[in-house]
Amino acid sequence: MANKNQLRNIGYLDFEFTREGNGQFRPTELGLAWWGDQYLCFRSLTFAPNIKLQEVRANILKTISPFKKMKTLVFWDKTHDKQILNDCGLNLSNYSLIDLQDELGKVALKDISEQFNVNSETILQYLPPHVRNKIKLSIHSAIGDALRIALLHKLFIENPSIKTTTTTTKNKTTATTKVKNDNKAKNISQNAQLFQYLETLDLSVLLIQKRVSQKTALTLWKSTVLDNPHLNIPYDSFLFILKAHLLSLI
Numbered sequence: 001m002a003n004k005n006q007l008r009n010i011g012y013l014d015f016e017f018t019r020e021g022n023g024q025f026r027p028t029e030l031g032l033a034w035w036g037d038q039y040l041c042f043r044s045l046t047f048a049p050n051i052k053l054q055e056v057r058a059n060i061l062k063t064i065s066p067f068k069k070m071k072t073l074v075f076w077d078k079t080h081d082k083q084i085l086n087d088c089g090l091n092l093s094n095y096s097l098i099d100l101q102d103e104l105g106k107v108a109l110k111d112i113s114e115q116f117n118v119n120s121e122t123i124l125q126y127l128p129p130h131v132r133n134k135i136k137l138s139i140h141s142a143i144g145d146a147l148r149i150a151l152l153h154k155l156f157i158e159n160p161s162i163k164t165t166t167t168t169t170k171n172k173t174t175a176t177t178k179v180k181n182d183n184k185a186k187n188i189s190q191n192a193q194l195f196q197y198l199e200t201l202d203l204s205v206l207l208i209q210k211r212v213s214q215k216t217a218l219t220l221w222k223s224t225v226l227d228n229p230h231l232n233i234p235y236d237s238f239l240f241i242l243k244a245h246l247l248s249l250i
Contacts, residue, residue: 007157030045
């Protein structure tokens with residue numbers, strides 16, 4: 001289970017942009033996400049096509065400046081995002097910059113999100129109830145990507161043994177997961193094993209109820225750990241994957 005302090009004071013940032021004729025990136029959207037005490041929080045900006053970089057800078061500062069304790073910014077492929085911030089004249093020297101893609105392997109955000117079932121339905125479970133019907137969460141929207149980065153970062157902090165590699169074919173790049181496991185001939189991620197185990201259970205009652213109580217989730221988690229002693233799945237990760245599995249059955 002991720003310690004709240006491990007995720008505190010971290011901002012997850014993503015830009016959508018267009019490339020101009022001179023090679024400069026012009027931002028069209030900004031998404032910023034961070035973990036609150038109970039929910040995943042966010043702010044989103046959409047920029048006018050003719051906006052000047054000075055105005056972009058002012059808007060970014062207005063968005064980020066209230067978070068004085070936010071000292072780490074996490075991106076997915078920070079190259080373009082960092083260039084936009086630099087072009088806007090923002091001083092990044094006070095921040096630690098983390099490129100989650102560099103740490104997990106050169107794989108597309110879309111591919112790794114699909115692999116771990118980090119999709120719109122999953123993200124909604126972590127957002128405050130009053131905003132769940134008011135936000136665009138599609139891939140390649142700035143806020144949708146920022147929220148995906150936040151969930152993936154949480155997942156990999158809780159499961160540090162997960163490493164990703166990419167396999168490139170002529171037309172497609174796919175992500176694979178490798179986890180060291182001395183007791184297994186194959187390197188299968190604990191998450192994948194958990195998904196396989198959940199598929200063997202009859203969870204129809206939970207589908208009918210359309211909710212999972214904390215008591216039920218804890219009971220399932222304990223029985224899963226007993227039935228699969230080789231799995232070292234924290235409760236938060238188990239609940240995350242359980243909800244994703246139930247959503248896939250609807």
